[in-house]
Amino acid sequence: MMRIGVKNLFLHKLRTALTMLGVIFGVGAVIAMLSIGEGARRQAVEQIRLLGTNNIRIHHVELGGEAAAAADYRYSPGLTAGDEKMLRAKLPTLCALSAIRFLDVSVQRAGHEPAGVVVVGVNDEYDDLTNSRTRRGRFISWLDARYARRVCVLGAEIARDLFGVQDALDRRVRIGEEEFLVVGVMERKSVATGGVLEMRNINRDVYIPVAAALKRFTDPDFPDRVDEIAVQVSDAASVVPSSRVIDRILEKSHRGVHDYEIVIPDELLAQSQRTQRIFNIVMGSIAALSLLVGGIGIMNIMLASVTERTREIGIRRAIGASERDILGQFLNETLLIALAGGLIGIVLGAGMAFAIHLFASWETVVSPVAVLVSFGISASVGVIFGLYPARQAAQKDPIEALRYE
C-alpha cells in the first residue's frame, strides 16, 4: 500500500535518478574524503612506525654557486662522520645515533646481481633507531663499526634474491669489489609507498658498517662525507628542543654554512595532516553543497509528487488516514530516495577512493564508520528536506483534496 511512492519512483526513473544525483555526489565526496583521511592517518602511523618514533634526521645539503664557494672558503666539509662523533660527545643523553651513507655499488653472489639494492652504511644503533630487528644472526655491532669490518646484514628480499631458501648466515657476498661476510638477515617490514615521506623499500637494503663504507668506498673529494645522521631522542616532547640544540651545535661547527638540513619526520607528518585539513575543507564544502542542492532537488520533486497525488491523499484521508499517517508516508518516500542516493553515493565514493589510490597512489581506507556516517547524512537530508513537502501533504484539506482533478 505504501509502495505507491516506490512505484512512482520507478515510473519516473530518470526524474528519480536526477533527483538523487546531488545526494549521490554529496555522499560520494564524503566517503572519498573520509577514506582519504583515514588512509593518510594510517599511512602516517605506519611511516612513523617504520622510521622509528622520536627521530630527528640531519641531511647533507649539496650547495651550489656562491654558497659552495663560501663553504669552501670557510672550510665547511658538509655533513661528516665527525659530526656524528661530536654530537655523541656533546649530547650524551641522546638515545641512539647513527651516521648513514648510501652507496651506489652492486651486490652480487656467484655472478648473480639482484636489482634495486641500496647499500647503506650505518652503525650499531641504527636498528634501534628504526625499530627494526634481524630475523637471523645479528645486526652490525659496535666492534664492526669500530674496526670497519667487512660484514653485512641483508634486507629480507635481498637475502631471498641472493640465497633463495638457503641460509645466508656466514656466507659471503661481493659488494662492489670487496667480499663481505653476512652476519644477519633483517625481518621483513611492510613498506608504505607514497605519502609525504619518500620511502625506499628497505627490504632491499644491505647494511654495512658506516666506517667500512667510508674506508672501502671512499669518495676521494669528500672522504668523511655521510648523507644523513639519524638521531633518536627519548620522548616526543624533547624532539623539537633537541633539534634546536643540534642545530646550534652544527651551526657553530660548520661555521654558519647551511650545508645540512634538519628534518623531523613527526613534524612532516603533522604538517601533511594540516594539508589534509585544507583538502578536507574543500571536499567538505563540495559535499555540503551537493547535499544542499540534492536536498532541494528532492524537496522539489516531493512537492510535485504531493500535488500530483492530491486526490490520492484525499482518498486516504477519507478512509481513515490521519495527518500523521500522510506525513509519515511522504517522509518515508523522501527518506527512501535519500537513502538510495546515499547507497549509490557510498559505492561511488568507494570507487573514487579506489581510483585515487590507483592513480595518485594515496592510501585510502573506506571505514565502516564512514559508511555509517554517510547513511546518517543521507537520512538527515531525507528528513530535513522531506519534512516540508510531507507537511504540505498532511495539511491538505481532505475535502478539497478529494475534489482535486
Add this chain to the structure above:
Amino acid sequence: MLIDLQALRRVYHMGGSEVVALDELDLQIPAGEFVTIMGPSGSGKSTLMHLLGCLDRPTAGRYVLDGVEVQALQDLELSRLRNQKVGFVFQSFNLIAQLSVSENVQLPLVYAGVRPPERRRRAQELLDAVGLCQRQAHRPNELSGGERQRVAIARALANRPKLLLADEPTGNLDSKTGLGIMKLFEELHQDGTTLVLVTHDPGVAEWSDRVVRMLDGRVESDTSVRLREAGASSGEWREVG
C-alpha cells in the same frame, strides 16, 4: 440514535463573504435506517455528508455519532472514527489508480493496523460479497463503472462500519448498472447497516425508509416512506430491473 445532529452550522468563508452551507440543522437517524437525502444543488447535501463522515468539523452545533461527541475531536481521533465507523462511497468512485482492486479494498485495513495476511483474506471476502472475486489483481481502470463502484463499496465496508455514506453513488452510472448498485445497498440495509444516501433521482429514493429534503442548508421536509412495501411500482429503477 446512531446519529444526532443539533443546530449544526457549517459556514464557509470565501474572501470577505460568508456562505452558510448548513444552517442550524437538526437531524436524528436511528441505527439500521436507510435515509435518502435530496435537494437542489447547493442546498448543503455534500457538506452534510462530509460532516456525518467526520471528514469536516461543524462551525457550530453538536454532532453525536454512536455516542461520541464528534465536534470536540482532534484529527487523530477523527481519523480513527472515520476509519472504524464510517464507510464512504463517492459518485466518482475515488479508487487509487496505482493500486490493484484488492489493494484498494485493503487500504482501510492498513490504517486500522490489520496484518497483511488477514487483510488479503478480508479483501477476498469483501470482493466475493460484491461479486468481483475474479478481479482482485486488476487495476481500477480495467473495470467498468459499475464494477468500480462495487470495489468502492467493498472498500467502504472493509472495517464493518456502522454507517455507510454514499454521495450520489449512481450519478455516474447508467440506469441498469445503477440498479445493480442499489440492490447491493438494499442487501446491506437488510444486513443492518445504516445507510445515508444522497441522490437527485426519485427512483433511487424509493429504496429508502425515509427521505430528507434539504433547502438552503436546512431540512425542508422529512418523510418516512416505504413505497415498495406499499406496493407502488412506479420507480423507473423497477421498470429497468
